[in-house]
Amino acid sequence: MSISYTLDKRCTEILNIVMYTTGYLKIQDLADDLEVSKRSVYYDISKINEWLIDNGIDPIIQERGKGIILHKEQVQAIQKTLNQTKSESILVFTPEERQRIEICTIIVRNHPLYIEDFMDTCQVSRNTIINDLKSVDTFLENYALQLTYNIKDGYRINGDIIKKRAVFFMLFPSLWHFYENHVIETFDAQKVYDILNTRKKIESELHAEYVSGILPALAVFLSTIQNRNDEISFSDMDEEEIIETNEYHLINKYFPNLKDHEKIYIALHLLGSRLQTIPVNVMKEEDKTYEFAKALVHEFERISYVFYDREEELINAINAHLKTSLYRFKYGIQLGNPMLNNIKTEYEELFELTKRACKILENDLDSLISDAEVAYLTLHFGAFMPTQKANKHAFRIMIICPNGIGTGNMLRQEVSTLVPQATEIKNIPLSSYRPNHDYDVVISTVMLANEQRLIMVHPILTDQDRVAILRNCMATEPQAKMQIDDILKIASNYINPDQLNDFHKNLQDYYSSIQVQKVPHKTYDRGLLDFLKGSHIQCVNSQVSWEEAIHISAQPLLDDGSISNDYVNAIINDQKNKGLYMFLADDLVLAHSAIENGVNRLDVSMCTFKEPVPFLNGQNARIILVLCAEDKTKHIHVLNDMLNIFSKKKSIDQIASLNSPAEIYSYIDKHIEK
Template identity: 70%
Template sequence: MSVIYNLDKRCLEILNIIMYTSGYLKIQDLADELQVSKRSVYYDISKINEWLESNNIDPLIQERGKGLLINKQQSLAIQKVLNQTNDSLLVYTPEERVMIIICYIIVRDHPLYIDDFIQECQVSRNTIINDLKSVDNLLSKYSLNLSYDIKSGYRIIGDIIKKRALFFMLFPNHLWSYHEKNQLFQSDDVKNKKNLYLLRSIEKELQAEYVTGILPALSVFISSIENRNDELNFSDMDIEEIIETKEYQLVHEYFPKLKNSEQIYVTLHLLGSRLQTIPVNVMKEHGETYIIAKNLVKEFERISYFYYDKEEELINAISAHLKTSLYRYRYGIQLGNPMLDSIKTEYSDLFNLTKKACLTLEKQLDVLISDAEVAYLTLHFGAFMPQKKKNKEHFRILIICPSGIGTGNMLRQEVSNLVPQATEITNLPLSSYTPNHDFDVVISTVVLLNEKKLIVVHPILTDQDRVAILRNCMSTEPRAKMQIDDIINIAKNYIHPSQINDFRQNLQEYYSSIQVQKVHTKRHGNSLINFLTPNHILCIHQIVDWEQAIRISCQPLIDEDSITEKYVQSIINDQKEKGLHMFLADDLVLAHSAIENGVKQLDVSLATFKKPIYFPNGKAARIIIVLCAKDKTKHFGILNDVLEIFSKKKSIEQIVNLDSPEAIHRYIENSINKGTANR
């Protein structure tokens, strides 16, 4: 029997990274990406090599000074073996076993006991007993409880909507791939396959494409609810809107045995899980969701000090996303987000600003917005950030990303920044892809077996992904091709024809490796403490009016030659016209104006006032922070620090009570360092 599943997930991840990395991969880079020690990576490589040798595949070899390199023959052989291991023994992680047990109980159609979990998870009785404790702990976070009765076995007690939400949060994001390989939830295999076929038929009729794993999850769930007595309650307004959609009509046609409430519930999933923007057939185009989306964008612009050139397009994109999200919020339908951790890491500044902006969404809807939902909205905000200008040379890139419109747009924008020489970057759904195309490079988040120009990346790019993109695009873009061709033509006079191809390959590797050893994580911003030095901080004791307060607060930036007097006057004019616009919190004003109104360089100053400053809108401030940004996004890191520190009333009180710029600087520096350590 193959031992592939005796390798832990990190070994499999390392194997996949090596397989889809173009060129050499250093052990240190692997360790950095996986956030483990080099020793751990070496240990994992040895386990991978044992597996390779057991499957008659050449082991991985590290070349001194270069790193690991895998050839095409090895890669194809590995992929072939991986595809043939579906029936092998699978060792689940403890976290996966907990999720399996929960999902198994939720879709139960007969009493479940410890022996059932032992059989499904292939572990010992003691292991399952310990897992059940973890199950209970996880359920408690969602106000659910694990219950046991000798007649009915294990059950989950609590709100029906929450139980279902938990299933759809766990199964599509973590377990569906095992189900797809016939390794999970096979007791109703025939029924599941029939349901999946019907759902695929609906997908085809709608000409839609759904979030990965959602249709398999629905097929399993539908198999379990056909004979249930769950009572679901929907508002009359929602029922009226939903039954008018084509999604509902098709569910009603293909699943006539389901109760009407269950047909509506399945319809909600189809409406809320669609990758493409849904047709505007649920709500009026400028109705509730448009207003909410507009308020959200305005709030993001207010707190980020970034104003979108294509604001209306962004509002419409978020409005389309919210059309179905409102139903999900209302009825607890969780999509989850498999890219959440990556988005929080790779786009931390943008994610944090989006999360702050979503507070206004929570107030409007009176619901909690999960981090998974914030991550999806982060992609929308990021996708409409400005892109670098491209040159006029012909170089076309195709992007295949089944993870959704927001992810695809974000990926497109980052690729545009990485490869400014690209004259065209096109997003295409997986269903529309064909290997017969004329693009120079194909960047995909899934493996395309017949694609010769493929770069496989994560939905949220890692450092290794960026290096792979740069290497491939540098060796294939027109200018590099011309330089290589010129050198080859000269070399032909001195090199034997049999060596030309090898020489060309070495030359391409050399060109693609120049200055592409490491690519920095995509982050928008700098730290507040880098700019807010003690000479940029003022402590004011005398009584002044609000205009004087603005001028005093701006003075350090005038002295630093970061702004002109025009910028100061623009802040005053903006405050008169926009009122509350500059209040980030009670007692705190973020004074700023447009870049073109006299900004010379990115900078920050801060002034505290012992006597409150009353503004024309009636609100009072005791701290004024002046921000001037030369770039539209580089100040995001500064803003996140400001929001992190000054969102707490206690922090404002403590800072105002400090009597020297040096003390305030130390307080802010300690707060930032503490916040970084806790993240």
């Protein structure tokens, strides 16, 4: 494979940022975002412009006082060039990408594979591949699989058939773009695309849309199926129910030579990866999904101290997700999540809380919930977070995101937070999109060639995406538009009509830029250490009752005016009357009550007790944390810090044994993940 290093990784990142930004982008903002100097950005842009000119595309424009910009025609030309090229711009694989390539290639191999094959595919040294394969072996151990080698057969992965397939479908979607752009040529490309076209016919006949990446993964899997003699049993599933589905009938129609168990297996993938919910019984435990969803939501609320106004709606959304996920958990049919890393980065706190809550689901199902699945559930929890009320001006936004219901809902929730003046924000399937709509703005994760009001974004919003949304919506929302129109009316008396359109555009750009000067970084506010200072940590040596312990622990918050006495009384009444014992772990209580019971602002206090405090449920507490939250999201960072520190019994024991607030603060400061 020949490799052309036309653009390095940072140049490609800059090019993508500029392509997905609506309006002008200041060099300083770009430098800040990439954490490099302005000089480095200028140097990278010069390299990008050389690449653009070499491919017959106009270079990036920089205008004094405004910044850099790529116009729509340039963006379309760049996308076309990248799609047609035989080698991708980013051609230096990360270690994780190499290891995923190695695993997926071995699982669906059609000939013996040796170190030299991986060296050729990944364009790295023998020692690098050897180290990769050690990491691969460690990774596979998590799934009770083993990497083996012999001189005749090369590298193989041994173990349960279902688990091997699960690993492939979990990992491959994140690699598809390498194969799609011919960066890697290890499969029969023509056969893969023939199968993919057939799968798209099935998608069309079912009037369905599928989670991004699942159809290519199935196409590659089917193109290599003749290499295997797998036998799969579905003992806990009603096979007759699956055989009656439209999915199975179409698989049987287009792939008649597949073995019956393979037809069922592929049909299960289609049922489980649709963006719409499929009301089909695929397991005997199907009727339990609502209870599983309810338990998961309640566990999330318990550990996050976020109580949803639309709780029942959230439970139903997760129930719908679980209805087509239970058999996947049972049979190891994994959905890869190409957005996993972005979700873990952009919604770190929510992801960690969701992962902790999923422990209850793992116990109920006796099955490991993968990070990819946790990420999808994270989007559901995030999508139902409270948002600001819209104002009375009519301003409608259409969202198109063919990456799953959870992703689309999370995108809608973020947009509603960014653009509170929007009176309607609606998710529309790509298949239902028509250019002749009456929405003010269209936010899409895919290119819409003829859309005049398009803001193109990533499925998980980047900071530049947020700026693009803000700038565009500020210039187009009704109140801003009225002001611009009034100025235009006055200006039309003094400006040549031929220049009025340019003046209009410049006015819109200016109006947006003065209101959005910096990238609005996402945050869930301050962490635990921002509050545990001075008198907010106490150590008590004498024996006290649980009511006294609550009063003592909450006193710093009362002294600072963060809460009123009503809040302390509400905590005690909850303990007595509602049975809310609030133990996060053995020896650890998180004392809290509802926001409306006397909270003035977000705050935290902590108290340790040398003599364990007996509570009404028979448990003893050596540490009491008092949390008061002013809304439903700002405390999430604090909560994650608490769970991070106090999830280990060793930490609870060590903190409880310390003798001063200074020692406790120092311990937390040293051991908290920053």
